[in-house]
Every structure is written in C-alpha cells, then in structure tokens.
Amino acid sequence: MSPEDDLKILIITTMISSYPGANTVGQARLQYSPGTFIVRVPDPVMLPEEFYLDSFAKGIDGIIIMSSGSDCPYEGAYPRLSKRAGRVYARMKEQGIDTSRLKLTTICTVCKAAFLKEIREMQQNILKAKAA
Amino acid sequence: MTETNTSALEPSGDPVRVGVYVCHCGGNISDVIDTKAVAAALAAHPNVAVSNDYMFMCSDPGQALIIDDIKANHINRVVVAACSPTLHEITFRKALQRAGLNPYLFEYVNIREQASWVHKGDHEGATRKAVRLVAAGVEKVVRQDELFPIKVGVEPHVVVVGGGVAGMSAAVALAGRGLGVTLVEKGVALGGRVADLDRVYPTEERGADLVQDLTRQVEGHSRIDVRLGSEVVGLDGHVGKFAVTVRTSSAAPDDQDHLVRAGAVVIATGFDHYKPAQGEHGFGESPAVVTLPDFQAALRQCPASRRGLQVNGRPARSVAFIHCVGSRQIDGVHAPQADGKVNDYCSRTCCTATLHTIRQVQSRFPDVDVYDLHKDIRTYGRGHEAYYEDASRAGALFFRFPDEEPPTFAASTGGEYAGTVTTRDILTWGEELEIPVDLVVLATGMVPRDIASLIDLRKLPVGADRFLQEVHPKLRPVETGVAGILLAGACQGPMDINEACTAAQTAAVKAAILLANPTIELDPFVAVVDGERCDGCGKCLAECEYVGALTMADVEQAGATVRHAVVNPAMCVGCGACAAVCSPRAINVAGWTLDQFDAMVDAIIAEDVGALAHTECRAGVRHIEFAVISGGN
Ligand SMILES: Cc1cc2nc3c(=O)[nH]c(=O)nc-3n(C[C@H](O)[C@H](O)[C@H](O)COP(=O)(O)OP(=O)(O)OC[C@H]3O[C@@H](n4cnc5c(N)ncnc54)[C@H](O)[C@@H]3O)c2cc1C
Numbered sequence: 058m059s060p061e062d063d064l065k066i067l068i069i070t071t072m073i074s075s076y077p078g079a080n081t082v083g084q085a086r087l088q089y090s091p092g093t094f095i096v097r098v099p100d101p102v103m104l105p106e107e108f109y110l111d112s113f114a115k116g117i118d119g120i121i122i123m124s125s126g127s128d129c130p131y132e133g134a135y136p137r138l139s140k141r142a143g144r145v146y147a148r149m150k151e152q153g154i155d156t157s158r159l160k161l162t163t164i165c166t167v168c169k170a171a172f173l174k175e176i177r178e179m180q181q182n183i184l185k186a187k188a189a
Numbered sequence: 190m191t192e193t194n195t196s197a198l199e200p201s202g203d204p205v206r207v208g209v210y211v212c213h214c215g216g217n218i219s220d221v222i223d224t225k226a227v228a229a230a231l232a233a234h235p236n237v238a239v240s241n242d243y244m245f246m247c248s249d250p251g252q253a254l255i256i257d258d259i260k261a262n263h264i265n266r267v268v269v270a271a272c273s274p275t276l277h278e279i280t281f282r283k284a285l286q287r288a289g290l291n292p293y294l295f296e297y298v299n300i301r302e303q304a305s306w307v308h309k310g311d312h313e314g315a316t317r318k319a320v321r322l323v324a325a326g327v328e329k330v331v332r333q334d335e336l337f338p339i340k341v342g343v344e345p346h347v348v349v350v351g352g353g354v355a356g357m358s359a360a361v362a363l364a365g366r367g368l369g370v371t372l373v374e375k376g377v378a379l380g381g382r383v384a385d386l387d388r389v390y391p392t393e394e395r396g397a398d399l400v401q402d403l404t405r406q407v408e409g410h411s412r413i414d415v416r417l418g419s420e421v422v423g424l425d426g427h428v429g430k431f432a433v434t435v436r437t438s439s440a441a442p443d444d445q446d447h448l449v450r451a452g453a454v455v456i457a458t459g460f461d462h463y464k465p466a467q468g469e470h471g472f473g474e475s476p477a478v479v480t481l482p483d484f485q486a487a488l489r490q491c492p493a494s495r496r497g498l499q500v501n502g503r504p505a506r507s508v509a510f511i512h513c514v515g516s517r518q519i520d521g522v523h524a525p526q527a528d529g530k531v532n533d534y535c536s537r538t539c540c541t542a543t544l545h546t547i548r549q550v551q552s553r554f555p556d557v558d559v560y561d562l563h564k565d566i567r568t569y570g571r572g573h574e575a576y577y578e579d580a581s582r583a584g585a586l587f588f589r590f591p592d593e594e595p596p597t598f599a600a601s602t603g604g605e606y607a608g609t610v611t612t613r614d615i616l617t618w619g620e621e622l623e624i625p626v627d628l629v630v631l632a633t634g635m636v637p638r639d640i641a642s643l644i645d646l647r648k649l650p651v652g653a654d655r656f657l658q659e660v661h662p663k664l665r666p667v668e669t670g671v672a673g674i675l676l677a678g679a680c681q682g683p684m685d686i687n688e689a690c691t692a693a694q695t696a697a698v699k700a701a702i703l704l705a706n707p708t709i710e711l712d713p714f715v716a717v718v719d720g721e722r723c724d725g726c727g728k729c730l731a732e733c734e735y736v737g738a739l740t741m742a743d744v745e746q747a748g749a750t751v752r753h754a755v756v757n758p759a760m761c762v763g764c765g766a767c768a769a770v771c772s773p774r775a776i777n778v779a780g781w782t783l784d785q786f787d788a789m790v791d792a793i794i795a796e797d798v799g800a801l802a803h804t805e806c807r808a809g810v811r812h813i814e815f816a817v818i819s820g821g822n
Contacts, residue, residue, distance in 0.1 A: 058313075058314065062311065062314050065793060065794065067790065067793070073660065073661050073664070073665075074661075077275065077664070079302065079303050080273050080275065080299075080302040080303070082302075082307060083273075083301065083302030083303055083306040083307050084302060084306070086306055086307070086309070087307065088307055088308065088309060088310065089307055089308075090308075090311075090314070091304070091308045091311055091314035091315050091317065091318040092314075092318075093318075094318070094321065094322060094325070094793045095299070095303050096325075096786070096789060097274075098765075098781060098786075099714065099763050099764060099765060099778060099781055100764045100765060100766075102764055102765060102766045102769060103764065103765025103766065103768045103769050103778060103781065103783075104765075104769060104783070104786065105768075105769040105770070105783065106769075108783065108786060108787070111787065111790075112790050115790055115791065115794050116794045117790060117793070117794065127652065127653045128652075128658075128661075130650060130658070130660040130661070130669075130670035130762075131670055131734075131762060131764035131766070132648045132650060132670060132734040132735065133648075133734040133766070134734075134764050134766055137732065137766055137769075141769065166661075166663070166664075
C-alpha cells in the first residue's frame with residue numbers, strides 16, 4: 058500500500074455540481090487513490106466549523122470542500138461558506154493544525170482534471186506535513 | 190393561511206434492523222471490489238440484521254430481495270451499495286415503498302463511479318474503502334427520520350413576466366395546457382426585441398410577422414390576460430401559491446395594483462443591447478461609428494435608390510463590421526463594466542446577426558465594400574454558416590484581429606472617406622492594415638436587462654455574467670433555485686429566437702407538470718426545527734436568504750408559550766445555512782442532519798465495523814410530515 062492510499066481524505070461534494078463531477082471522473086475511468094471518501098451534501102454551507110475541527114481530531118487527514126462556486130443555486134451560500142472556511146483556517150492555526158489539510162475549491166460536473174489535481178495536491182500536502 | 194407542522198416523535202418501539210445489499214453490477218463492481226467481503230464485514234455492524242451481495246440489485250429479483258427482507262426479516266432500514274444514486278435512488282425508494290416501508294429510510298452508497306471504476310489497480314484498497322463507505326451509509330441510515338413529501342395545494346395559473354417572443358411562446362404553451370396565464374409586459378406592445386428586426390436568420394421571416402403571429406395567438410386565447418405597461422411589484426408566497434402584485438402605472442391611481450394568485454411564475458424579461466463606452470472603437474466621437482441594431486434600423490429605412498446605401502444622411506460606400514463589441518472582453522484589455530467585471534461571455538447571436546446583415550447589404554447594395562473584422566466567427570446554429578460562406582463569396586473581406594489588440598478607428602478630416610480602421614490581421618501573419626471606411630458597425634453583444642427590483646423581490650439567483658441563473662444547464666434547465674420560478678429566453682443568457690422559444694416551451698412544460706394535480710409533492714429535504722432543543726436565539730434567521738422560509742414565532746410547548754424558529758417548508762430550499770450556526774443542533778435539514786454527518790465520519794475512521802456502537806435511534810423513528818399547505822401568505 059502506498060502512503061497516499063493509507064490516508065483518509067474526506068471529499069465534501071455538492072449534489073448539483075461536484076458529486077456528478079466525481080461520477081464523471083469515474084465514467085472516464087480516471088484513477089486516483091482509494092484513501093478518499095466522498096460525502097454528498099446538498100450544500101457544504103450546512104456544515105459548522107466544528108465539523109471540520111472534530112473530523113481532524115478524529116483522525117481525518119485532509120478535507121477537500123468541492124463547492125459549486127458561482128454555480129451554487131443557493132442564494133448567498135458560497136460567500137457564507139468561504140467566510141466559514143476562513144474562520145476554520147484561523148482556528149486550525151490556533152490549534153496547531155496544518156492549514157493545508159483543508160481546501161475549499163470549486164468543482165463542476167465535468168471538472169475531471171481539477172478533481173484529480175485537488176486530490177493529488179492534498180495528498181502531497183499531508184505527506185509533506187507528516188514528514189516535517 | 191399557511192399551516193406548518195414541525196415534527197413528531199413517534200416511538201415505534203422496534204429495534205433498528207438494517208439490511209445491507211452490495212451490488213456486483215455484473216462485474217463492474219465485483220471485478221475490482223470483493224463484494225462478498227464487504228457484505229461479510231458489514232454483517233458485524235451491531236445494527237445490521239441482513240447483509241448480502243447480489244449480481245444486479247436494480248433488477249427485479251434484486252429489488253425482491255429487499256422487499257422480502259423487509260416483510261419477512263423485519264428490516265426497517267436499507268443500505269444499497271451500487272452505482273451512482275442519480276441512476277437508481279428512486280428505483281430503490283419505490284421498492285421500499287412497495288414493501289410498506291417509508292421510502293426515505295434508505296441510504297445509497299456509490300461504490301461504482303466513485304470506487305471500483307476509479308481504483309481498478311488496487312482491489313484490496315477499493316474493498317477496504319467500500320467497507321468504510323458502506324459502514325458510513327449504515328451509520329447515516331440508522332439516524333434517518335421517516336420523511337414524507339411536502340404537499341402544497343396549487344393554483345392552476347401562471348404569471349409570465351415579459352412579453353417578448355419567449356414570454357409569448359410560454360404563455361401560449363401554458364394556456365394550451367389548460368392553465369390560466371397573466372402576461373405582464375412593461376412596454377406598450379408585445380414583441381420585445383424581435384419586433385425591431387427586419388428579416389430574421391435563419392428563416393428569413395420578418396420579425397414583425399413572427400411577433401404578429403404570436404400576438405394573435407396570445408390575444409385570441411381566452412385563458413391569457415395581457416397586462417401592458419405593467420410590472421410585477423410584489424412576489425410573495427411559494428410554489429403552488431404565489432401572490433403576485435402587478436402594477437399598471439397608467440391605470441387610475443386606485444386601480445393600479447392587481448393581485449394575481451399563481452402556482453408558478455415564468456420570467457422572460459429578455460436582454461438589453463450593449464452600449465459601447467465613449468470612444469470604444471470611436472463610438473460617440475464620430476457619427477461614422479454606429480451599433481449593429483442602429484445600423485439594422487437605418488438599413489431598413491434606406492430606400493434602394495441610385496444614391497446607394499445612406500446612413501444618417503451620409504453615403505456608406507465602404508463599411509467595416511467589428512465583432513465582439515461588449516462580449517468576450519478580456520481583463521486588462523477592455524474597460525470593466527459598472528460592477529467592475531468585464532463581459533467575458535460570448536453573446537452568441539451577434540456573429541450570425543452580423544453576417545446576416547452583411548448579406549442584406551450585399552444583395553441590396555452590391556457596390557458597397559464590406560470588411561468583417563473578427564476574433565472568431567461563431568456561426569454555431571443550423572444554417573448559420575451559410576451566411577458566412579455567402580458573404581465571403583460575394584466579396585466581403587475577412588480579417589482576424591488578435592484578442593489583445595482590437596481594431597481602432599480614426600476619423601479623417603476632409604479625406605475621401607469618413608475615416609480609417611486600423612487592425613492587425615492574424616490571417617496574414619500579423620500584417621497591420623489600414624481600411625478606408627465611411628461607416629463602422631459595432632456588433633454589440635447582449636447584456637442583462639436591469640431587473641434589479643424583480644430580482645430583489647425573491648433574491649433570484651444571478652450568475653457571474655449578471656444574467657439570471659438556472660439551477661443546472663443539463664440536469665435542471667430553466668429552473669431557478671426558488672421552486673416554481675422558471676426562466677425563459679434571453680433573460681438567462683444570450684440566445685437566438687429559436688433557443689429562446691425552446692427555453693420558453695421547456696419552462697411552460699415544467700410549470701404545467703408542476704401544476705398538473707391539485708397538490709404538488711415537494712422533496713422533504715427542508716429545514717426542520719426540534720422544538721425541544723430550540724432556545725429561540727434567532728441566529729438561524731440571520732443566515733437564511735429566503736424571505737418567509739424561516740421566522741421566529743411564539744408556540745405552545747408543554748403548556749408554556751416559547752419563542753422558537755418555525756420553517757415554512759414550501760419556501761425553504763434546504764441549503765442548510767441555518768443548521769451550521771445552531772449550537773444546540775435544533776435546526777437541521779431533514780435527511781441530512783449534522784448528527785448523521787458526524788456518525789459517517791466516525792465510520793470512515795473506524796478500523797472495525799463491529800466495534801461501532803449499536804444505535805437505538807432516539808427510541809424510535811422520528812416522523813416528519815407537514816400538513817398540506819393550502820393557502821398563500
Ligand atoms: C442585433 C441583434 C440581431 C438579432 N437577430 C436575430 C435574428 O435574426 N434571428 C434570431 O433568431 N435571433 C436574433 N437575435 C436574438 C433575438 O433578438 C433574441 O433571441 C430575442 O429577442 C429573445 O427574446 P426574449 O423574449 O427572450 O427577450 P426580448 O426580446 O428582450 O423581450 C423581453 C420582453 O420583456 C419585457 N420586459 C423586460 N423587463 C420587464 C419587466 N421587468 N416587467 C415586464 N416586462 C419586462 C420587455 O419589454 C420585452 O418585451 C438578434 C439579437 C441581436 C442583438
């Protein structure tokens with residue numbers, strides 16, 4: 058097992074955008090590490106700051122929030138989410154958690170390359186932080 | 190009166206018994222994932238009573254396995270691990286329903302698109318991952334409430350805002366399906382921008398004829414009420430029961446506002462022409478620089494005479510058309526618009542509209558020299574490319590300018606021509622050309638109309654390009670994030686007549702489906718308040734963008750009056766912004782609670798499925814059902 062596969066990366070996906078995007082990656086048979094766990098949500102704006110901090114405390118190595126960005130159908134949700142992510146980063150710093158373990162990004166229904174890139178980068182960040 | 194219930198806890202007394210079903214998908218999954226091992230691992234979960242794998246869970250025998258287990262083995266929660274839920278979530282929910290179980294006591298785990306297909310080279314890793322994902326599904330479903338669709342009584346009437354071709358097509362299609370329609374048009378006549386067009390591509394019909402034909406159908410229909418010179422100034426209520434206030438300013442002061450009750454609203458407010466900035470390609474500085482719509486109007490009025498083409502009383506012997514004015518703008522090259530952003534989108538119709546106009550010039554005034562300056566030619570529609578080929582054959586000269594170097598115009602004083610257009614031409618390896626012209630026509634793009642007051646009434650979603658935004662162009666076209674409010678035509682982005690009318694018919698059909706029965710069933714995934722946990726702090730209210738979806742109210746609880754949050758399920762969109770700020774977790778989106786997400790993370794982390802705690806599920810099944818919402822607001 059490669060060190061990437063041993064990681065537990067939570068990928069928060071939206072019903073309208075990044076979850077179908079993850080399906081598109083599968084339909085194209087593009088390969089990535091099984092150390093990745095996709096969780097479907099109506100919108101990540103529903104998750105409180107504690108969700109991220111508690112998940113790290115429980116042993117999740119990294120969290121990628123794949124939002125719908127400007128395609129988000131919910132009014133005001135994306136600005137709220139991005140502000141919340143900012144507060145989580147601040148609290149991670151306070152608690153000595155490497156902030157590269159959390160990433161807020163936007164993935165569309167056909168963003169195959171970007172989906173894979175986010176996973177690769179998160180794995181590299183976590184392994185680098187672990188090695189340090 | 191809108192009636193809303195929150196939720197009721199109905200202890201069923203039954204122990205939680207989950208059935209887990211792992212699909213092979215005929216080898217699509219089982220060639221990579223050891224489905225037997227997954228089923229065996231899940232059998233150890235303290236809440237799992239049955240755990241099986243099967244060749245095709247979606248097949249009739251596969252569904253029968255579930256139904257039999259519900260009936261014979263008292264399974265009261267189901268997890269299927271298979272393909273994507275977008276394919277079969279409804280199939281399995283219906284199977285639960287057929288077995289007499291609430292269809293929402295179900296969780297779907299995707300181990301095909303998001304596991305076997307993407308981890309082909311690592312069977313063990315994929316199997317380990319599948320175990321964790323299915324365990325997370327079990328942890329979620331044991332915390333799942335019994336949900337029921339939200340039922341809303343409907344008003345079989347639709348308000349269409351905007352009487353261009355899109356609004357008129359939608360109105361005619363809706364009335365044809367038996368619905369009443371109020372067509373609200375701001376202007377003094379129906380027709381929108383098409384009424385200004387002479388011949389339209391690609392059919393060469395007259396714009397006026399098209400408009401007249403549609404107007405006749407609209408005005409001849411007994412179910413359509415046309416309100417000219419009117420605007421929507423109030424938009425309350427929710428899908429099925431909107432209360433729309435239409436204001437006709439020209440009416441007597443005490444008769445200006447008219448309340449219309451409608452089940453759905455179609456917005457078809459169209460577009461505006463881009464107005465070039467002062468000095469953009471010489472616009473506003475020289476009468477020799479005009480926009481395409483102005484040129485089309487001048488062309489229409491110009492008689493075919495021996496004097497040749499005349500525009501604004503001046504001869505036009507040599508005309509340069511410049512594409513992409515106000516569209517496909519580039520940061521740093523073009524001045525930003527009022528909102529600080531450039532119009533980076535393509536206006537789609539202007540390439541064909543320009544070439545179509547060039548063809549009219551060529552056929553009516555063959556002596557005029559025509560120059561076409563473009564970044565690209567995007568004649569994307571059926572029959573559109575012919576205008577390019579014909580224009581080229583008839584002698585138009587095409588120059589392709591670089592993105593970052595748009596052509597410029599300099600007026601001449603006393604020269605033979607009105608001025609000179611200077612451009613670099615990629616097609617001749619970057620040659621700089623000077624073209625003597627009498628007239629420059631700017632192919633101006635489309636911009637959204639200023640409908641800020643309408644947008645504000647319901648916080649309608651607006652895209653980065655400032656046009657109204659549909660939920661998803663492929664999965665949910667013409668729907669907005671507000672249930673029952675649909676989009677038609679160029680209000681949602683540049684489109685030609687054909688596309689605008691297609692979108693209008695789509696919106697009409699969606700509205701007609703929505704209003705086909707006396708009640709609408711909406712998904713139950715809306716915010717739900719647990720009255721016992723709500724402390725009335727009101728933080729959730731500050732997060733909610735949807736007017737009327739969430740309010741604070743005094744409610745009777747255990748003999749006392751307490752203040753807590755109340756959700757209007759027909760107006761809540763289920764985004765969950767409220768849930769994130771509620772420390773006591775009193776408000777959650779039904780089917781997507783924070784306790785469920787926490788438990789899923791626990792399962793993903795757990796090294797041993799058997800060690801996960803047995804869940805009693807709050808002493809039973811929470812039953813979340815709202816009364817039929819029967820009135821407006
Ligand atoms: C220069 C040019 C040439 C074109 N030539 C062609 C062509 O040859 N062939 C072709 O297929 N397409 C052509 N098009 C595209 C065509 O104009 C559009 O597809 C069409 O006008 C879209 O119709 P619509 O009903 O969506 O919008 P519009 O035509 O803009 O109509 C919108 C209507 O809504 C009304 N309205 C706006 N706001 C409100 C409000 N708040 N309340 C009530 N009413 C409101 C307006 O008064 C208007 O009547 C051309 C476009 C341009 C720019």
